[in-house]
Amino acid sequence: xxxxxxxxxxxxxxxxxxxxxxxxxxxxxxxxxxxxxxxxxxxxxxxxxxxxxxxxxxxxxxxxxxxxxxxxxxxxxxxxxxxxxxxxxxxxxxxxxxxxxxxxxxxxxxxxxxxxxxxxxxxxxxxxxxxxxxxxxxxxxxxxxxxxxxxxxxxxxxxxxxxxxxxxxxxxxxxxxxxxxxxxxxxxxxxxxxxxxxxxxxxxxxxxxxxxxxxxxxxxxxxxxxxxxxxxxxxxxxxxxxxxxxxxxxxxxxxxxxxxxxxxxxx
Amino acid sequence: xxxxxxxxxxxxxxxxxxxxxxxxxxxxxxxxxxxxxxxxxxxxxxxxxxxxxxxxxxxxxxxxxxxxxxxxxxxxxxxxxxxxxxxxxxxxxxxxxxxxxxxxxxxxxxxxxxxxxxxxxxxxxxxxxxxxxxxxxxxxxxxxxxxxxxxxxxxxxxxxxxxxxxxxxxxxxxxxxxxxxxxxxxxxxxxxxxxxxxxxxxxxxxxxxxxxxxxxxxxxxxxxxxxxxxxxxxxxxxxxxxxxxxxxxxxxxxxxxxxxxxxxxxxxxxxxxxxxx
Numbered sequence: 001x002x003x004x005x006x007x008x009x010x011x012x013x014x015x016x017x018x019x020x021x022x023x024x025x026x027x028x029x030x031x032x033x034x035x036x037x038x039x040x041x042x043x044x045x046x047x048x049x050x051x052x053x054x055x056x057x058x059x060x061x062x063x064x065x066x067x068x069x070x071x072x073x074x075x076x077x078x079x080x081x082x083x084x085x086x087x088x089x090x091x092x093x094x095x096x097x098x099x100x101x102x103x104x105x106x107x108x109x110x111x112x113x114x115x116x117x118x119x120x121x122x123x124x125x126x127x128x129x130x131x132x133x134x135x136x137x138x139x140x141x142x143x144x145x146x147x148x149x150x151x152x153x154x155x156x157x158x159x160x161x162x163x164x165x166x167x168x169x170x171x172x173x174x175x176x177x178x179x180x181x182x183x184x185x186x187x188x189x190x191x192x193x194x195x196x197x198x199x200x201x202x203x204x205x206x207x208x209x210x211x212x213x214x215x216x217x218x219x220x221x222x223x224x225x226x227x228x229x230x231x232x233x234x235x236x237x238x239x240x241x242x243x244x245x246x247x248x249x250x251x252x253x254x255x256x257x258x259x260x261x262x263x264x265x266x267x
Numbered sequence: 268x269x270x271x272x273x274x275x276x277x278x279x280x281x282x283x284x285x286x287x288x289x290x291x292x293x294x295x296x297x298x299x300x301x302x303x304x305x306x307x308x309x310x311x312x313x314x315x316x317x318x319x320x321x322x323x324x325x326x327x328x329x330x331x332x333x334x335x336x337x338x339x340x341x342x343x344x345x346x347x348x349x350x351x352x353x354x355x356x357x358x359x360x361x362x363x364x365x366x367x368x369x370x371x372x373x374x375x376x377x378x379x380x381x382x383x384x385x386x387x388x389x390x391x392x393x394x395x396x397x398x399x400x401x402x403x404x405x406x407x408x409x410x411x412x413x414x415x416x417x418x419x420x421x422x423x424x425x426x427x428x429x430x431x432x433x434x435x436x437x438x439x440x441x442x443x444x445x446x447x448x449x450x451x452x453x454x455x456x457x458x459x460x461x462x463x464x465x466x467x468x469x470x471x472x473x474x475x476x477x478x479x480x481x482x483x484x485x486x487x488x489x490x491x492x493x494x495x496x497x498x499x500x501x502x503x504x505x506x507x508x509x510x511x512x513x514x515x516x517x518x519x520x521x522x523x524x525x526x527x528x529x530x531x532x533x534x535x536x537x538x539x540x541x542x543x544x
């Protein structure tokens with residue numbers, strides 16, 4: 001059985017278990033849709049009071065907001081196993097069992113638990129994208145669609161990398177570190193706005209250390225057909241999501257190192 | 268005084284237990300700094316980009332910045348979720364012990380919530396004052412700093428109002444607890460509370476910045492008393508009679524929720540079906 005088929009089995013097992021309680025699954029999804037929808041309320045209120053911000057319209061902000069939301073919802077869907085790695089696997093010693101199986105631990109963690117409720121955020125972001133499209137009179141050319149898919153793929157890799165890094169830290173701290181939430185949920189929040197609004201040190205951090213800007217800000221500019229007001233070259237904008245994949249590669253190297261240093265805490 | 272001992276014990280044991288989680292407090296602090304910094308930068312971009320709208324805004328940028336740091340520092344005072352021990356007790360059946368104890372269940376749970384809340388908020392506020400109130404100005408970033416209270420009287424009124432904010436938040440947590448006991452499930456209500464708390468306390472955006480048409484509703488609804496009213500007293504956007512009106516509103520909602528909670532808890536406990544053995 002190859003890796004894809006195995007993930008397919010994990011996927012259908014997760015889905016069937018959650019669909020044992022379909023009403024509960026749907027309610028969780030709706031709840032997530034509602035709880036993520038409120039962020040846009042505050043952004044709308046700010047635009048209502050102050051008007052466009054540094055040349056960015058509400059429609060454009062909704063575009064940033066929607067694409068980062070879609071990326072994050074998929075990454076969140078795929079990485080639940082890494083998210084609960086510290087509390088559910090290292091602390092309990094359950095990770096030992098994963099290591100005994102003849103499949104890579106990372107693959108088993110990806111398949112650990114696919115949560116239907118994560119699609120709440122996806123639907124919310126998709127609705128916002130539709131509203132943004134119509135308010136900007138944006139035309140989805142095939143090129144723009146491809147670029148958007150490429151951006152989302154880079155974003156999934158980027159957020160996936162953060163969840164993997166969170167799990168790597170659990171090798172040393174046992175509990176998953178809440179501090180990574182600043183980068184995951186905080187990353188979603190920071191990525192909702194064009195980084196041109198931020199202070200220079202923060203922009204530098206989001207481009208070179210944790211390359212959030214490369215999977216959100218730059219490619220969205222390319223999709224919207226805008227140049228970077230901060231002067232990044234035009235050719236760079238559509239290439240930027242590559243940084244998400246490089247970031248994922250580095251985090252998987254760190255993961256491999258962590259696994260090699262792992263000593264069990266279980267009994 | 269002996270009558271109060273069990274409640275004092277419940278408060279202090281919860282307080283000491285929560286103080287054990289220093290790593291969690293540090294991690295939470297780091298997250299709050301991050302969100303605070305992004306909030307401040309976004310607010311600054313809007314305020315500085317539209318000078319006329321900023322001049323007409325009900326609170327100034329400096330006030331909005333201080334509001335943001337207060338909101339991040341006081342995150343643990345928000346009534347996010349019910350007491351996890353009660354949710355566990357409902358699942359395991361151990362909640363029946365609380366019925367057998369010769370103490371008032373409402374009061375016991377209430378002080379336990381207060382202990383839990385104060386223990387989480389004290390270290391985080393201290394760290395946040397250090398970072399946003401002292402280190403930032405020393406780094407020459409004074410305009411993005413957490414400003415001291417507007418005056419001595421504002422500071423004293425703020426302390427009173429913040430104490431009431433904690434009392435109100437605990438009264439709201441009690442209502443959540445009772446819903447958990449009545450429905451035997453904590454997940455639904457905890458999930459529902461998040462967006463309500465984050466919008467209506469002013470945590471996401473100072474309530475004064477929402478469109479004017481919503482203002483009256485936003486200012487009198489109960490969640491304003493958890494964060495927005497003490498904050499506006501702190502930087503003297505609410506002074507004199509208006510400040511006392513805000514404090515009165517906090518007292519009103521706290522008293523109403525406590526009376527409602529006691530009445531409801533008595534009914535729920537009377538027909539409680541205990542699970543587990």
